[in-house]
Amino acid sequence: xxxxxxxxxxxxxxxxxxxxxxxxxxxxxxxxxxxxxxxxxxxxxxxxxxxxxxxxxxxxxxxxxxxxxxxxxxxxxxxxxxxxxxxxxxxxxxxxxxxxxxxxxxxxxxxxxxxxxxxxxxxxxxxxxxxxxxxxxxxxxxxxxxxxxxxxxxxxxxxxxxxxxxxxxxxxxxxxxxxxxxxxxxxxxxxxxxxxxxxxxxxxxxxxxxxxxxxxxxxxxxxxxxxxxxxxxxxxxxxxxxxxxxxxxxxxxxxxxxxxxxxxxxxxxxxxxxxxxxxxxxxxxxxxxxxxxxxxxxxxxxxxxxxxxxxxxxxxxxxxxxxxxxxxxxxxxxxxxxxxxxxxxxx
Amino acid sequence: xxxxxxxxxxxxxxxxxxxxxxxxxxxxxxxxxxxxxxxxxxxxxxxxxxxxxxxxxxxxxxxxxxxxxxxxxxxxxxxxxxxxxxxxxxxxxxxxxxxxxxxxxxxxxxxxxxxxxxxxxxxxxxxxxxxxxxxxxxxxxxxxxxxxxxxxxxxxxxxxxxxxxxxxxxxxxxxxxxxxxxxxxxxxxxxxxxxxxxxxxxxxxxxxxxxxxxxxxxxxxxxxxxxxxxxxxxxxxxxxxxxxxxxxxxxxxxxxxxxxxxxxxxxxxxxxxxxxxxxxxxxxxxxxxxxxxxxxxxxxxxxxxxxxxxxxxxxxxxxxxxxxxxxxxxxxxxxxxxxxxxxxxxxxxxxxxxxxxxxxxxxxxxxxxxxxxxxxxxxxxxxxxxxxxxxxxxxxxxxxxxxxxxxxxxxxxxxxxxxxxxxxxxxxxxxxxxxxxxxxxxxxxxxxxxxxxxxxxxxxxxxxxxxxxxxxxxxxxxxxxxxxxxxxxxxxxxxxxxxxxxxxxxxxxxxxxxxxxxxxxxxxxxxxxxxxxxxxxxxxxxxxxxxxxxxxxxxxxxxxxxx
Numbered sequence: 001x002x003x004x005x006x007x008x009x010x011x012x013x014x015x016x017x018x019x020x021x022x023x024x025x026x027x028x029x030x031x032x033x034x035x036x037x038x039x040x041x042x043x044x045x046x047x048x049x050x051x052x053x054x055x056x057x058x059x060x061x062x063x064x065x066x067x068x069x070x071x072x073x074x075x076x077x078x079x080x081x082x083x084x085x086x087x088x089x090x091x092x093x094x095x096x097x098x099x100x101x102x103x104x105x106x107x108x109x110x111x112x113x114x115x116x117x118x119x120x121x122x123x124x125x126x127x128x129x130x131x132x133x134x135x136x137x138x139x140x141x142x143x144x145x146x147x148x149x150x151x152x153x154x155x156x157x158x159x160x161x162x163x164x165x166x167x168x169x170x171x172x173x174x175x176x177x178x179x180x181x182x183x184x185x186x187x188x189x190x191x192x193x194x195x196x197x198x199x200x201x202x203x204x205x206x207x208x209x210x211x212x213x214x215x216x217x218x219x220x221x222x223x224x225x226x227x228x229x230x231x232x233x234x235x236x237x238x239x240x241x242x243x244x245x246x247x248x249x250x251x252x253x254x255x256x257x258x259x260x261x262x263x264x265x266x267x268x269x270x271x272x273x274x275x276x277x278x279x280x281x282x283x284x285x286x287x288x289x290x291x292x293x294x295x296x297x298x299x300x301x302x303x304x305x306x307x308x309x310x311x312x313x314x315x316x317x318x319x320x321x322x323x324x325x326x327x328x329x330x331x332x333x334x335x336x337x338x339x340x341x342x343x344x345x346x347x
Numbered sequence: 348x349x350x351x352x353x354x355x356x357x358x359x360x361x362x363x364x365x366x367x368x369x370x371x372x373x374x375x376x377x378x379x380x381x382x383x384x385x386x387x388x389x390x391x392x393x394x395x396x397x398x399x400x401x402x403x404x405x406x407x408x409x410x411x412x413x414x415x416x417x418x419x420x421x422x423x424x425x426x427x428x429x430x431x432x433x434x435x436x437x438x439x440x441x442x443x444x445x446x447x448x449x450x451x452x453x454x455x456x457x458x459x460x461x462x463x464x465x466x467x468x469x470x471x472x473x474x475x476x477x478x479x480x481x482x483x484x485x486x487x488x489x490x491x492x493x494x495x496x497x498x499x500x501x502x503x504x505x506x507x508x509x510x511x512x513x514x515x516x517x518x519x520x521x522x523x524x525x526x527x528x529x530x531x532x533x534x535x536x537x538x539x540x541x542x543x544x545x546x547x548x549x550x551x552x553x554x555x556x557x558x559x560x561x562x563x564x565x566x567x568x569x570x571x572x573x574x575x576x577x578x579x580x581x582x583x584x585x586x587x588x589x590x591x592x593x594x595x596x597x598x599x600x601x602x603x604x605x606x607x608x609x610x611x612x613x614x615x616x617x618x619x620x621x622x623x624x625x626x627x628x629x630x631x632x633x634x635x636x637x638x639x640x641x642x643x644x645x646x647x648x649x650x651x652x653x654x655x656x657x658x659x660x661x662x663x664x665x666x667x668x669x670x671x672x673x674x675x676x677x678x679x680x681x682x683x684x685x686x687x688x689x690x691x692x693x694x695x696x697x698x699x700x701x702x703x704x705x706x707x708x709x710x711x712x713x714x715x716x717x718x719x720x721x722x723x724x725x726x727x728x729x730x731x732x733x734x735x736x737x738x739x740x741x742x743x744x745x746x747x748x749x750x751x752x753x754x755x756x757x758x759x760x761x762x763x764x765x766x767x768x769x770x771x772x773x774x775x776x777x778x779x780x781x782x783x784x785x786x787x788x789x790x791x792x793x794x795x796x797x798x799x800x801x802x803x804x805x806x807x808x809x810x811x812x813x814x815x816x817x818x819x820x821x822x823x824x825x826x827x828x829x830x831x832x833x834x835x836x837x838x839x840x841x842x843x844x845x846x847x848x849x850x851x852x853x854x855x856x857x858x859x860x861x862x863x864x865x866x867x868x869x870x871x872x873x874x875x876x877x878x879x880x881x882x883x884x885x886x887x888x889x890x891x892x893x894x895x896x897x898x899x900x901x902x903x904x905x906x907x908x909x910x
Contacts, residue, residue, distance in 0.1 A: 039489070291686045
């Protein structure tokens with residue numbers, strides 16, 4: 001069994017951390033507080049210091065990027081006069097043309113949530129690293145924000161498409177495990193119903209792009225609330241979840257999970273290790289095929305062919321003979337196969 | 348396929364077999380998706396490429412050695428056949444690798460079209476990924492720009508803006524924004540803007556944080572990216588790969604191409620198209636070379652799957668494959684770059700993607716002409732199932748005007764050889780020169796002329812053979828003539844009015860000597876860049892015609908065309 005994964009939570013630079021190395025955090029917990037800059041105000045420096053505008057830069061007492069409190073000195077003139085910040089904020093720069101400073105007042109503190117459970121391992125400017133004790137499932141793609149919620153299996157069969165009709169209010173706040181595909185309509189409905197995230201075997205790239213475009217438009221008009229993430233496990237197109245993985249998800253339904261769509265990661269807490277994958281399968285191992293025409297199909301590698309053989313595309317490569325679960329026997333490039341490793345017995 | 352060419356001949360010829368005293372070396376290029384390994388053996392005093400293999404990088408070294416043993420076993424001397432694994436395992440190796448991660452840069456500039464565009468091009472061609480870009484005219488509020496820059500995960504910042512002959516207050520404001528977003532981090536900052544602002548910008552950061560570079564846009568009409576690109580290359584190597592710069596494939600590929608150009612006294616363009624990276628190296632006969640490295644320029648490039656990307660690519664395929672299938676295939680290639688296109692459709696999509704990436708790179712380079720040798724490297728180009736496919740990818744993508752010999756680095760030996768140190772690279776490449784490249788043939792590419800009318804006439808003289816031609820080539824036409832590997836021919840080229848080979852002078856006649864290859868002599872009077880019919884059926888027919896032309900055995904023109 002592998003050790004806990006390290007997850008790096010990106011936080012905006014300037015975030016004041018509210019956790020320390022070694023502290024335990026939950027998915028809902030605030031990791032830090034960040035204050036966004038508000039529209040900047042111009043502070044007259046040249047006039048106050050009675051100098052030419054282009055001389056102001058040399059008289060600065062603080063550099064751009066400095067966080068100033070109300071009344072802090074920004075610059076001092078040759079005669080000792082000082083120009084002070086009329087309000088607290090972030091100094092963005094000075095203009096040599098009009099001799100003003102650009103000061104962005106800081107807005108209210110906003111919490112930065114990690115959406116992940118674990119122990120803090122490192123706190124840096126720009127990132128907080130968390131040691132996550134959950135089982136890690138890596139996908140091949142995804143979209144959306146970090147979310148967390150209870151894992152719910154929403155289809156009966158790993159090859160089944162997740163339909164919009166299958167999503168109701170009971171799914172609010174949950175991470176749904178779908179099947180081989182979900183349309184843009186299904187994803188849009190899921191988000192509207194407050195679903196936290198969806199795990200799919202495959203999705204058509206076009207559907208995902210349509211969904212993202214809808215979300216972008218809604219964000220622009222200000223009608224988007226809450227976070228939502230999609231994780232893709234096997235590939236693009238209509239691709240079912242590997243039955244072995246699907247069985248593992250069913251066995252862990254009801255557990256808390258964290259989904260990071262854009263990073264292609266899913267952590268499931270209090271869980272047995274997820275079924276693994278290994279490149280270069282050996283004869284006799286259960287395999288899953290990638291790329292068409294067998295994408296997403298599982299079978300057993302029954303032989304490795306001697307020498308190099310040409311694929312229908314003409315590429316000469318090492319090939320394996322796979323007995324697929326539907327009974328077909330077909331040669332497949334070894335590079336397109338992964339061994340599906342059995343779930344290790346619990347300790 | 349990997350055993351074709353001189354390698355197979357070497358192994359099958361008893362006189363050249365590596366014997367028990369044979370010395371072996373391994374050349375290894377570990378790519379982000381595939382690893383290529385070449386066995387170099389010395390037999391009877393001469394170093395030759397004895398075999399090569401490629402496999403997904405994830406498979407590991409032991410498997411690679413096994414694959415090489417399998418390739419070599421058939422032809423190896425019986426006295427060493429049983430010890431091949433041991434010999435390969437202990438053989439000295441020269442290795443290079445794709446950078447483990449791309450450097451991420453944050454860009455702030457005044458104008459998206461001028462300073463921003465120049466800075467972005469310089470950064471992207473130096474191997475950086477632009478993680479966030481803010482310009483004063485990007486339509487965002489200052490606060491939104493600041494938030495975006497604060498959230499960016501970057502290794503360095505690049506600031507640009509203002510012409511050298513004047514101040515640009517907006518450039519200072521953008522620099523101040525970066526200073527604010529950068530906060531307390533010690534990330535290096537490059538100033539590539541107005542020279543007169545350099546001191547003022549430096550004052551915004553702690554002492555020593557900022558390095559000033561020559562402005563890539565010194566005026567509205569001038570652009571010179573080279574000094575900035577060189578500085579960015581140096582910074583990237585220092586930050587992301589602090590040790591063993593020579594072992595980075597983009598660097599070693601450049602060194603190998605430069606050495607090849609120097610030793611053959613030819614102008615060489617090398618293109619290495621990988622899963623993640625793409626490198627372009629243009630080397631002159633004196634061995635000086637300029638390279639452009641795109642960290643996001645390989646087959647996983649996001650530009651291929653971005654808005655409109657799959658539709659654009661679907662339009663350029665000779666097969667009727669819908670946009671949805673193209674999009675999914677491209678995404679699967681990105682998600683699993685170590686896998687192979689198993690079907691003809693998927694290969695067509697991958698080759699279409701490669702052509703598009705090459706065309707993008709060529710467009711950045713400006714008109715490409717006067718190249719003596721064009722080399723394709725990387726699995727997609729160098730391991731294309733048929734030589735005709737490789738030649739078509741290079742010609743359709745790069746469109747090199749003039750008379751150019753085409754070759755592929757089939758074994759993948761160039762990048763590792765480029766990792767040799769200065770004292771050894773000349774010797775190493777010299778020893779293997781005959782085996783390094785697989786010649787595809789010579790191409791004559793012209794531009795201009797009127798559709799359907801004669802663009803050029805080419806007469807081929809070969810010693811001991813009857814003269815071929817003059818072969819008339821109409822504008823838009825493509826024709827292949829036989830010219831075997833190693834065979835030389837003298838070409839007399841006569842151009843019609845308005846047609847050019849891209850040289851500085853508008854000469855109507857040219858006489859050149861070329862050497863053949865797997866494809867022979869390719870006469871190409873198609874447009875530069877390629878243009879295609881608007882109707883889908885007509886377009887596919889044209890594309891299929893080109894594909895078939897490259898797939899056919901070259902044949903002599905009908906008797907009517909003979910002199």
